[in-house]
Amino acid sequence: MSQIYDRVALIGLGLIASSMFWAMKRGGLAGEVTGYARSEETRATAREIGLCDRVCESAAEAVEGADLVVLCVPIGAMEAVTVEIAPHLAKGATVSDVGSVKRAVIEAVKPHLPKDVHFVPAHPLAGTEHSGPKSGFAELFENRWCLLVPEGADTKAVARLRKLWEAMGANVDEMEADHHDLVLAVTSHAPHLIAYTMVGVADDLRRVTDSEIIKYSAAGFRDFTRIAASDPTMWRDVFLTNKDATLEILGRFTEELFALQRAIRTGDGDHLFDYFTHTRAIRRGIIEAGQDTDAPDFGRGAAKE
Numbered sequence: 240m241s242q243i244y245d246r247v248a249l250i251g252l253g254l255i256a257s258s259m260f261w262a263m264k265r266g267g268l269a270g271e272v273t274g275y276a277r278s279e280e281t282r283a284t285a286r287e288i289g290l291c292d293r294v295c296e297s298a299a300e301a302v303e304g305a306d307l308v309v310l311c312v313p314i315g316a317m318e319a320v321t322v323e324i325a326p327h328l329a330k331g332a333t334v335s336d337v338g339s340v341k342r343a344v345i346e347a348v349k350p351h352l353p354k355d356v357h358f359v360p361a362h363p364l365a366g367t368e369h370s371g372p373k374s375g376f377a378e379l380f381e382n383r384w385c386l387l388v389p390e391g392a393d394t395k396a397v398a399r400l401r402k403l404w405e406a407m408g409a410n411v412d413e414m415e416a417d418h419h420d421l422v423l424a425v426t427s428h429a430p431h432l433i434a435y436t437m438v439g440v441a442d443d444l445r446r447v448t449d450s451e452i453i454k455y456s457a458a459g460f461r462d463f464t465r466i467a468a469s470d471p472t473m474w475r476d477v478f479l480t481n482k483d484a485t486l487e488i489l490g491r492f493t494e495e496l497f498a499l500q501r502a503i504r505t506g507d508g509d510h511l512f513d514y515f516t517h518t519r520a521i522r523r524g525i526i527e528a529g530q531d532t533d534a535p536d537f538g539r540g541a542a543k544e
């Protein structure tokens with residue numbers, strides 16, 4: 240595959256940045272890739288494992304001369320990083336990010352960028368519960384969606400970034416920021432919160448010992464524990480910044496949960512049966528649309544069925 244950018248800078252060297260690096264290297268998609276992470280330890284690990292062609296001592300140094308800069312830090316760090324790099328960005332460069340929430344990132348980043356750079360927010364819908372520089376792999380984005388939220392950005396800059404994500408194996412769609420945040424609240428953010436809660440509940444239930452929880456974990460609970468092992472900083476930031484959409488979905492969730500609770504208490508088998516028949520149809524619809532991988536890890540390189 241041919242080179243799409245001459246110089247890419249990755250700010251934050253965790254799961255997503257390292258997966259991008261390996262995918263770009265595999266495909267020859269970037270000339271030089273520079274990287275920066277806040278912690279000395281992460282920078283040392285990156286140098287050790289060959290993550291990035293050049294690991295820099297500051298974000299400012301990393302973005303110098305880059306034609307693409309991708310912010311791969313937790314959402315709460317996006318603004319500070321942008322303020323730091325803004326004076327050092329090359330004229331005509333594209334700045335993007337991979338944050339799980341889009342409106343908050345746009346509000347944190349856009350006001351600080353010079354007028355002569357293009358801002359094209361992005362969100363790859365691919366990940367695992369692992370984090371850090373060693374957790375990435377080139378196949379992470381294969382057959383996964385990457386949503387671009389261009390909000391009127393230069394069409395050539397958007398098309399070039401789309402090309403990069405497609406070359407890394409992703410299917411690309413464009414979406415408006417608030418809609419993105421609502422869709423993700425339903426499909427990712429609320430489910431993560433429910434998983435965190437379920438694992439917390441199991442832990443509270445002292446009648447079920449830890450060893451029993453581990454020993455008898457059926458697939459459903461096992462998936463909850465996997466999701467609940469996700470990075471606490473990242474997920475704290477997701478809920479703090481996608482507050483309204485998450486609260487709306489959780490409101491609906493608790494209403495439905497109470498209705499099911501009532502059906503169980505009153506012995507209303509018809510309600511339960513109809514509800515589960517409806518949800519089964521939704522699942523089958525997803526499979527027929529070819530959008531389920533049945534992979535144990537969401538995003539772990541499984542091909543579309």
Ligand SMILES: NC(=O)C1=CN([C@@H]2O[C@H](COP(=O)(O)OP(=O)(O)OC[C@H]3O[C@@H](n4cnc5c(N)ncnc54)[C@H](O)[C@@H]3O)[C@@H](O)[C@H]2O)C=CC1
Nearest residue numbers: 251252253254255277311312313316338339366367370371
């Ligand atoms: N983990 C996942 O499954 C997915 C995460 N995302 C988004 O991608 C972004 C990064 O997530 P991961 O790669 O999973 O995180 P990670 O925890 O693996 O890596 C984050 C990196 O950012 C660095 N960092 C933190 N604060 C910094 C700062 N102020 N300046 C410079 N570097 C800083 C950390 O040292 C670390 O190297 C987040 O915004 C997250 O919402 C998007 C899709 C999936």
Ligand SMILES: O=C(O)C(=O)Cc1ccc(O)cc1
Nearest residue numbers: 339363364365366367368537
């Ligand atoms: O590991 C999982 O189950 C995920 O859901 C991965 C994931 C986490 C955050 C995102 O914004 C996108 C994908």
